[in-house]
Amino acid sequence: xxxxxxxxVREPERVARVLxxxxxGLYWPFPPRKGSxxxxxxxxxxxxxxxxxxxxxxxxxxxxxxxxxxxxxxVPTHMAISVDKSIEQIKAIADREDWxxxxxxxxxxxxxxxxxxxxxxxxxxxxxxxxxxLRVATGPPGPPPGVPRE
Numbered sequence: 001x002x003x004x005x006x007x008x009v010r011e012p013e014r015v016a017r018v019l020x021x022x023x024x025g026l027y028w029p030f031p032p033r034k035g036s037x038x039x040x041x042x043x044x045x046x047x048x049x050x051x052x053x054x055x056x057x058x059x060x061x062x063x064x065x066x067x068x069x070x071x072x073x074x075v076p077t078h079m080a081i082s083v084d085k086s087i088e089q090i091k092a093i094a095d096r097e098d099w100x101x102x103x104x105x106x107x108x109x110x111x112x113x114x115x116x117x118x119x120x121x122x123x124x125x126x127x128x129x130x131x132x133x134l135r136v137a138t139g140p141p142g143p144p145p146g147v148p149r150e
Contacts, residue, residue: 008054087103090112111124
């Protein structure tokens, strides 16, 4: 079980506030790093995100460092998060923030792509999408149908 994930964005407080809204949770400052935030989904698993400013790096001896952010416009990091909001509610939040949000059916389950800062994708799973995801993720042992066994 993944308990929390760290991400870096251009506007940490704004992104934390919006993610908390979509996830039905809370956000607050992350004490070890000024300008960073926790986002809690307030679920039974303690699911959280750490939202840091772009350029924040983890280093073994000084914990949180910073480098000049020259990162790519897009990143490969993404996560699927089950939420209790409807597709329409999530799209309305994205529209308000002027962020891309669209349904994607390319996998064996649908997701709602939610592009924070139009740069980092979150796959939000409203209840009916989450049910389809769970059928795939918790299905019978072995690879999903159509994937050869090694």
